[in-house]
Amino acid sequence: MSRPRFNSLIESLPALVPFVGPEAQERGRGQPFRARLGANESLFGPSPKALAAMRAAADGNWMYADPESHELRAALAEFHGVGLDNVVIGEGIDGLLGLAVKLAVELGSPVVTSDGTYPTFNFHVAGGGGRLVRVPYRDDKQDLGALVEATRSEEARILYVCNPDNPMGSFWGAAELNDLIAQLPDGVLLCLDEAYCDTARQADLLPVDVGNAQVLRFRTFSKAYGLAGARIGYCLGEAKVIRAFEKIRNHYGINRVGQIGALAALEDQEFLAEAVARIARARELIGAIARDNGLQPLSSAANFVTIDCGGDGDFAKRVLDALIAQDVFVRMPGVAPLNRCIRVSCGRDEDLAVLADTLPLALAAAR
Known part of the structure; x- marks a missing residue:
């Protein structure tokens, strides 16, 4: 059967997407995440x-x-x-x-x-x-x-x-x-x-x-x-x-x-101000969780906190994989030396409680 002809640029590109979404990961795992903290969405919802x-x-x-x-x-x-x-x-x-x-x-x-x-x-x-x-x-x-x-x-x-x-x-x-x-x-x-x-x-x-x-x-x-x-x-x-x-x-x-x-x-700028305040509080909580586990949170002006895991990219990847194995969705930078870190989106208290419970276990598994 004849194939359509793509232009030469498209033919030269690798078959990839910028990242694998949490839904695809859940399909691959066969179960949902308990805490969705990797896509930088606002878990506090819209107005x-x-x-x-x-x-x-x-x-x-x-x-x-x-x-x-x-x-x-x-x-x-x-x-x-x-x-x-x-x-x-x-x-x-x-x-x-x-x-x-x-x-x-x-x-x-x-x-x-x-x-x-x-x-x-x-x-x-x-x-x-x-x-x-x-x-x-x-x-x-x-x-x-x-x-x-x-x-x-x-x-x-x-x-x-x-x-x-x-x-x-x-x-x-x-x-x-x-x-x-x-x-x-x-x-x-x-x-x-x-x-x-x-x-x-x-x-x-x-x-x-x-x-x-x-x-x-x-x-x-x-x-x-x-x-x-x-x-x-x-x-x-x-x-x-x-x-x-x-x-x-x-x-x-x-x-x-x-x-x-x-x-x-x-x-509804009043709601936006409330959401931004909750995000700021969540940044503080994520930072405290990181420090409680001997890790260093980086200063953040976004709705997530990047955490230096204190090792190299391989170690951070093991931490990430261990968190995912415990149903916590997070991501990490893809380029060294940034990939020594994991990135955690701001979430509600119940989401961050799951992170607080699972991060020590993930670090132990990674080590």
Whole structure:
């Protein structure tokens, strides 16, 4: 039987996904996890107002979503003090990053990122035929100076920075990021992935400035807002750059119920503040659990804590496997020396109680 002909780029790519989801792991194990602490979802859930709006919208699911996402874009524009034409909605940050790569990257175009940061971005670059230039972390943080240097020397099309960073949880404040932006070479597009910005110290966040056409800000309702399953993200940028997204985005890619839920979630900032406070408390609890077991938690501005297991990547992998064997889903960075760590998402007291019970057993098994 004849096979279809794929393009040469697709034929050259390895058969992989950025990570194996907890559902796939549960199918492989034949049983569910007791504590789901590996996907950086908000176990505290979304706003009750968002849930009510989504339930009420379910009967109208025979309709497509507004392809312009007008009401949500207008609300986000008002929230951030920008114009309607400075906002584009997408299928989570992942979908928008894929579009940004499509906008800027041609076959062989250099793209600069940190070696070990959010792997799905690399997935998009590979799929678009770009050439990844990976810059090592410095002291468990993205090395902004080295990233700019690599961007300049490689004449990169895109510089990707995740802040707060996944998987390490580290955070660069406005002063450092303004310095980075001031040093950007002409022509490069800075993709600033701010998925976890809602859980960082708000006074230290880089203010939104849509006047610089070289900077795109990517944000999401998947993390602190608790709507990961709705797949609603957005990008803020200069109007002409945002307009370019309209040429290539999937205009019916946003689900209607999710769009309505995101709007209600945005309007409930009181609930968001409560969720962020619970996340901050959970970070403290995870840190205490780590220290009680002789491990070192890293400082985090995200909705997870990365824990230094005190050994190498093989040891951390044994700890991870032992936790999974005890029905606790966590993850670990994939690149040395970051892979000496495991990463634990913030959860409810009952979730973290399971972690507290199982981590000593996992460490004993790993040793």
